[in-house]
Amino acid sequence: MESDDMRDFATEARRFLDAHVAKAPDRTAVTWGEGDDSMAYFSSLPPEEEREFVQRAREWQRIRHENGFGWITGPVEYGGRGLTPVHDLLYDAIESEYDVADTGVLSVIGLGMIGPTILAHAQPHIRDRWLPAMYRGDAIACQLFSEPGAGSDLASVATRAVREDGGPSRSSEAESGGDWVLNGQKVWTSVAQHSQIGLALTRTNPDAPKHRGITAFLVPMDAPGVEVRPLRQMTGGADFNEVFLTDVRIPDDHRLGEVDGGWTVALTTLMNERATVGSEGVGPVGAALSPDHLSALMRATWTWDDRALRARLAELLVDVLATEHLNARALRKLRGGVAPGPEMSVSKLMYGQNLTRAAHFVSDVLGPRIIADTGQWGTYAWTELLLATPALRILGGTEEIMKNILAERVLGLPKEPVTAAAKEVRS
């Protein structure tokens, strides 16, 4: 069903990759005891190695970009290829066969979510300034949305932005005005420690209903008053941060969208978030869910004939493989030019659940070997995944919020009655 255009694109992608990188070893065909047994979902590297890791990501992004694969869906005037999301997915699928640097640190949030938001809502010279830099690998972007008091209920953000000079005398609809001063706290901000810019949601009108008093700004992370403090997460590593904003001065041209129109901007970001989460599946995480890997583990631990474990393995694999089928069908729909329905949300939910169940299944197979490190290959390493899985039911919209969305948007079930308090901004 693929067109000539797709075939040509795939050939070109392979030619590029063949010229620059080696084929990846097949991580699903396991030889027990050989190779890297890391099961890290979040990086947990010492600072020096972390810097090198980020450097390798930037470097590979630069090479991709120079060869026309850095921003496949981007407009040509910003250095993109002007192709479709399907080309993008196809490239990802092909690249996953190769041994390339992990670019998650810059691609998942920055290129996947913030880039499209800047493109849709920023002023032309801001797009010129940041988009090429981001897609060349020079600039990393983070998402300054969540706050201590605004998680699932994102529209209740309380970080204040106040327009400085002449604020009151100008119409709030003015195209460009005086600087803004930001004060507040963001939290759970992934990759802030590596970022040059962040997209912040702020409260500009505390008197309006909460969705209508928010404004979005692009914050240079080196601006005076921006302080990034690492937050250690339960895995032991520190991938996310607290970001304190104290009298941070932002020019009005760094505003995205209208004054008080930031919720529309946020929706662009969130829509792109749903499109990225759940599309993973390669690397250590792919291995965790591969039937070959799990059966190798059962053989190595002499549990392959345990009836109770076999039944649980089968149940787990039914979900893993059915989710793969769901993804494959959504992808095929996309290729045929049909927008997928609820598949992406279902896939995100299942992704978190499948990995969680896999981690607990493997723990039960390993028994004592996951409580204390015996030094045996491929055993205690699973603690890395086990400890990461709780995040997968929270980030990018918690399980409960995803279910509300499915039930309300897909099945048309009524929303909960909104209390007056829920419409207000909490102080």
Add this chain to the structure above:
Amino acid sequence: MTADESELRELRASVREFLEAKSPEEAVRKLMESEPRFDPAVWSQAADQLRLPGLAIPEEYGGDGFGLVELGVVLEEMGRALFCAPFFATVLLAAQALLASGDRDACARFLPGIASGRTTATLAVAEDHGSWDPAMVSARAVPDGDGGWTVRGRKCFVIDGTTADLILVVARTVAGPTLFVVERDATGLAAEPMETLDATRAMARLTFDAVPATLVGAEGAGGRIMAKVLDIASVGLAAEQAGGARRCLETSADYARVRHQFGRPIGSFQAVKHKCADMLVQVELAEASSREAARLADEGSPDFPVAAAVAHACCSRAYMTAAMENIQVHGGIGFTWEHPAHLYFRRAKSSQLLFGGPAVYHERLLDRLGI
């Protein structure tokens, strides 16, 4: 032949329209209590107007030569409507067994009648223990010395066993499990209906007392044939299950939007809302796994056997969950005889266990994966 997306949509629409007219709930309830357990007039119309029995039978045997993808669309609709008809046994079991046997003479003799809807058929494998594993078969067949065979033994859980015109039966010879065909009016054949949990699917116990039979395919090939038939039939069953599960979900969501308690639609309570979202997740996975397995079958992909096992397990669980939660969302009314929820519950449970249930299909999946 393969239909494209818009042809599949058309096929679905015409089957749905037909079933809404010919198999509304009242009709299903009436047939559940009649013998035969289907309406011969409606069956003829399904064959003559929609050409359903021959849809996936090769053109050389009088069918339209489509595949499991198209058949899946029809079965989803039949599952949704709880259509009482000899379709599953005739088309998914018997016709597939004939095709899998590779016996061109038998195919040429029987498939055109099946394709036209004139002949109904079934496949008798399981015995008192209920297992579809041909290795467990104890019915025996011996040569009658005249080029034919004689079958002796008992079969149980035979779908449409009291009405099918043709009975394909697996019996043991010195070469191992072997497929035979027996005609309805053969001497020595007795059929007795079984009371069933799901009254929309008739089952019977058959006794073969020196019944004359014809060999189908090679002697001893029963194991190989059954492996193939079970893969295809379980994907067909999966489609029925996905259709039934989708229907339960829709019924629940419809009810949750309109039923008020505590001054609100019950669908606005998160306990109910999340139940419906969980059902939706199950239904989406069920449809994806059964449709994907059908596609892989039609492409002759080596991944088909694994996909068939996944579809069978996934759809069995999805349907059971959806049927159960559908009753829960309905509260007391869902527990009544008058409400259709229990018909789906019965069908879901009986389909889940038809080919052995979780213990069997989980091991089958692991086996297919080489684990």
